[in-house]
Amino acid sequence: MRAVAPTGLDDLASADPSVAPLVALYQVALAAVQDAAWQAALPSLDPAQVAAAREGLAVGQPLLHGQTFVVDSARLDQLLSRLLDGVERSGQLDGWRWRAALTGSESSINPLSLLEASLALASQRLEALAQEAGLDAALLSTLGQLAAGPLLAAWRQATAPLLNEVPWHGGYCPHCGAWPSLAEVRGLDREHWLRCGRCSAAWKFSTQTCVFCGNTDYETLTYLAPEAAREARRAVTCHDCLGYLKTVTTIGALSLADLARQDLQTLELDAAALDRGYGRPAHSAFPLQVTVLAEKVDKRRSWFGWKR
Numbered sequence: 001m002r003a004v005a006p007t008g009l010d011d012l013a014s015a016d017p018s019v020a021p022l023v024a025l026y027q028v029a030l031a032a033v034q035d036a037a038w039q040a041a042l043p044s045l046d047p048a049q050v051a052a053a054r055e056g057l058a059v060g061q062p063l064l065h066g067q068t069f070v071v072d073s074a075r076l077d078q079l080l081s082r083l084l085d086g087v088e089r090s091g092q093l094d095g096w097r098w099r100a101a102l103t104g105s106e107s108s109i110n111p112l113s114l115l116e117a118s119l120a121l122a123s124q125r126l127e128a129l130a131q132e133a134g135l136d137a138a139l140l141s142t143l144g145q146l147a148a149g150p151l152l153a154a155w156r157q158a159t160a161p162l163l164n165e166v167p168w169h170g171g172y173c174p175h176c177g178a179w180p181s182l183a184e185v186r187g188l189d190r191e192h193w194l195r196c197g198r199c200s201a202a203w204k205f206s207t208q209t210c211v212f213c214g215n216t217d218y219e220t221l222t223y224l225a226p227e228a229a230r231e232a233r234r235a236v237t238c239h240d241c242l243g244y245l246k247t248v249t250t251i252g253a254l255s256l257a258d259l260a261r262q263d264l265q266t267l268e269l270d271a272a273a274l275d276r277g278y279g280r281p282a283h284s285a286f287p288l289q290v291t292v293l294a295e296k297v298d299k300r301r302s303w304f305g306w307k308r
């Protein structure tokens, strides 16, 4: 696996110790995204599937919907283990308890089920998994999303050409169905791009429309911004659905690491929006169905590994 180039996340962690544990987790996930071996788990894109995907896109169906991933359980175990090392290093949690629940043949949560629920953004399933194992649901959800990162990034790369052929008008990610994590106002032309924090997809969207509910009444679409940085970063708010989306000025497209950094650097916008009663939508953008299966392994390995 290649080492990841410096991202500025380290500087952020030293400047603000409160985000250091999350930065440690992001670093592990960003390194895993570089590992091309995850591509082997992707669904095949034969001509019939490409045609079906095109038809789906045309009616607002994200490319991830209905897909099946065949995952190397040992690779997933290793990634979860490295993420748990990150949690443990933060010193804020009982790492041993988490490790017992998530790794090894005695674990109470099947890592493949965690991955499947995370890919599908199935918050109720994730909550149920956390409850059964007696774990914190928010942290389990974060770990699940980070563990899904390499597959989502590989899926976005593999399906990127399809988006050149079919226009996409949704407020949610055409590749993985998530709501955007932020919007970019890009370059001298000030083009408005939405960005997915899960798979790093970028797609153009009108500035005059609420991403979450489609509201186009400019009188009810306003923004919150720090006085000194009004042009550089703001939270665009919608009075209709009470949603908000952070918007940052950029020179070009942000990398996945930059998206994570920008998100952590603009927490004051989240605080301001939440303070005033705005929030991220509680409902998912699209009812995703995703299947995760274990890759068939030889007898000796399957004896120790997870079976479904």
Ligand SMILES: [Zn+2]
Pocket: 173, 174, 175, 176, 177, 178, 196, 197, 198, 199, 200, 201
């Ligand atoms: Zn996405």
Ligand SMILES: [Zn+2]
Pocket: 210, 211, 212, 213, 214, 215, 238, 239, 240, 241, 242, 243
């Ligand atoms: Zn709205």
